[in-house]
Amino acid sequence: MSWAAHDLEPYAFQRHLKLKVAFVPLLIGSYSPDMMTKWFVYGIHLGPWDLKASDPAKFHRGWPGFGFTHSFIYGLVIGLIIWKVFGSKLWGLSFIVGQFAHALTDTGDTVGTMLLFPWTFHFHLGAWAYAGQTGRMTDAAAYFSGLGCMWDAVWMVYGFYSWRVLTGDFFDTYIFKGDSFWPWLNRWVPRGALLTLYRAAFFYGSSRWIAWTIWAHVIHHYPYDLSWGGPHWVHAAHP
Amino acid sequence: MRLRLLKDGFPNPRERRVFAGYLLAAAVYIAIGVAVTDFLLSFWVGVAYIVLAAWAVPTIVRRLT
Numbered sequence: 655m656s657w658a659a660h661d662l663e664p665y666a667f668q669r670h671l672k673l674k675v676a677f678v679p680l681l682i683g684s685y686s687p688d689m690m691t692k693w694f695v696y697g698i699h700l701g702p703w704d705l706k707a708s709d710p711a712k713f714h715r716g717w718p719g720f721g722f723t724h725s726f727i728y729g730l731v732i733g734l735i736i737w738k739v740f741g742s743k744l745w746g747l748s749f750i751v752g753q754f755a756h757a758l759t760d761t762g763d764t765v766g767t768m769l770l771f772p773w774t775f776h777f778h779l780g781a782w783a784y785a786g787q788t789g790r791m792t793d794a795a796a797y798f799s800g801l802g803c804m805w806d807a808v809w810m811v812y813g814f815y816s817w818r819v820l821t822g823d824f825f826d827t828y829i830f831k832g833d834s835f836w837p838w839l840n841r842w843v844p845r846g847a848l849l850t851l852y853r854a855a856f857f858y859g860s861s862r863w864i865a866w867t868i869w870a871h872v873i874h875h876y877p878y879d880l881s882w883g884g885p886h887w888v889h890a891a892h893p
Numbered sequence: 894m895r896l897r898l899l900k901d902g903f904p905n906p907r908e909r910r911v912f913a914g915y916l917l918a919a920a921v922y923i924a925i926g927v928a929v930t931d932f933l934l935s936f937w938v939g940v941a942y943i944v945l946a947a948w949a950v951p952t953i954v955r956r957l958t
Contacts, residue, residue, distance in 0.1 A: 661936075685936070791930070821908060850948040851940065853915070857947075858939035861919045865926035865933050873927060 656759050657797050657866065660684045661859025662809035663755045668828070669819040675748040676833035679736065681855055683752025686732065687723040687760070688714075696790040710787040711891035715765045717774045724760055725771035729753030744833065762805060764883060764890045776893035780883050781805070783890035796888040798870040799878050803863065810860045820856060825849050918946035 664680045695714045697706025707713035715721040722728050729750045737746030760767045766778020782802035785793045797803055818824055829852055830836045836848060843851075870876045879885035904912065922942055926933040933939075 790934075794930075817904060817908075817912075821904075822911075846952065847944060847948045850944050853947075854940045854943050855936075857915060857919065857922075857943045858936060861922045862926060862933045862939070864919070865923040868923065868927050869930060 656756075656762070656802060656806065657794070658803075658806040658859040658863040659759050659809050660688075660756050661855045662806065662813055663759065664752060665813050665819050665856050666809060666816070667751055667755065669816050671751070672828045673832040675751055676742075676744050676835065677748075677829050677852065678833065678835055679745040679748040680752040683729065683733075683749035683754075684756050686749070686753050687728070687756050691720045691723065695786045696793070711765050711784060711893075714786060715760070715767055715776065715784075716893065717768060717771070721768045721774075722771045724757045724767035724769070726754065726757065726769055727771055729757065759805070763802065764892050766893060778893065783883060783885060783888055784892075785888045785890060787891050788888060792888060794866050795870045795874065795876040796885050798863075798866045799876050799885040799887075801880055801882070801884065803867065804880065806859070806863050810863060813856055813860070820853055822849055825852050914951065915943075915947055918943060921946070 661684075664677065664684050667675060667680060668677055691714050694705065694707050695710040697704060699705075707719075709716075709719075712721075713719040715724060732753070733746040733750035735746075736749050737743050740746075757767050757769055761769065761777045762779050762781045763784040764778060764780045764782070765784040766776040766780075768774050769777045782800040782805075783796055785796040788796070813819070825848075830840075830845075830848070840848060871878070877885070877887065879887065883890065922932075922939070
C-alpha cells in the first residue's frame with residue numbers, strides 16, 4: 655500500500671488536466687479505495703474488543719473482501735453515481751481519475767489490485783512489500799524502507815518541480831473557477847482559507863513522508879532495502 | 894545549455910515568503926509527528942493543523958498588528 659502517493663498524485667493530474675478535472679472529487683477518488691478499510695486492516699481497540707481482519711491483505715485487496723474498491727469498475731460505478739446524483743459530469747469524471755490513480759499505484763506492491771474485478775486476478779509489480787498485516791508501525795517502517803517510499807518521493811519532487819500548481823494564481827485561475835464547489839464554500843470560508851485547504855493534501859503527504867522517514871531511520875534505525883520486492887526483513891503478503 | 898532547476902521558473906519574493914511559512918509549519922508538524930506518531934495518522938488532523946498554522950494564526954497576527 656502507499657502512504658503518501660495518494661495525497662500527492664492529484665496535484666500532478668490537476669497540473670496537466672487543469673479545467674478538465676475538479677480537485678475535490680479527484681482527491682476523494684484518490685482516497686476512496688482505502689476510506690472504509692484501513693482501520694480494520696491495522697486493527698483497533700474498542701473498549702474490551704480488538705477488531706482486526708483475520709486476513710488483512712485479503713480483506714483489503716482480495717475477494718471475498720473489499721478488494722473490489724481497488725478495481726476500475728468500482729471507480730466507474732461510483733463516478734457514474736456521482737454524475738447522476740449530483741448532476742456533475744466533471745465531478746464524476748474527476749472521481750474516476752483519482753480512483754484509477756490509486757488502484758494503479760497500488761499494483762506496485764506484492765499483493766497488487768484486482769483491477770479488472772470481477773476477474774479476481776491481482777495485477778502486481780511486486781516492487782515493494784505489502785506489510786499491512788504486520789500492523790501499522792511495522793508497515794510504516796517497511797514502507798519507508800523500500801521502493802514504495804521512493805515512488806512517493808517521485809510525486810513529491812514532481813510537485814515541488816511544478817510548484818506553480820500550488821500558488822494562489824493557479825488556484826484562482828483553475829481550481830476556483832473550474833468547480834462551483836469553491837465559490838459555494840467561499841460564501842462562508844474566506845479565500846485565504848480555501849487556498850490553504852487546497853494545499854493541505856500536498857502539505858500532509860510531503861510532511862508525513864519526511865516525518866515517517868525520520869521516525870523509521872533516525873529514531874528506530876530500520877535498514878533501507880531498495881531491492882525489488884523489499885524490504886526483505888519484513889514478511890511480505892502475497893495474493 | 895542552462896540547467897532549469899524548476900519547471901515553472903523561479904518563485905518571486907512573495908511566493909518564497911509563503912513557501913517559507915509553510916516550511917516553518919511543516920518543521921513543527923514533523924517534529925510533533927516524530928515524537929507522537931498518532932499525530933501523523935489522520936488526514937483531518939493534518940488539514941486542521943495547516944489551516945490553523947498557515948491561515949488562522951497569520952490572519953489573527955495581521956489583524957492584531
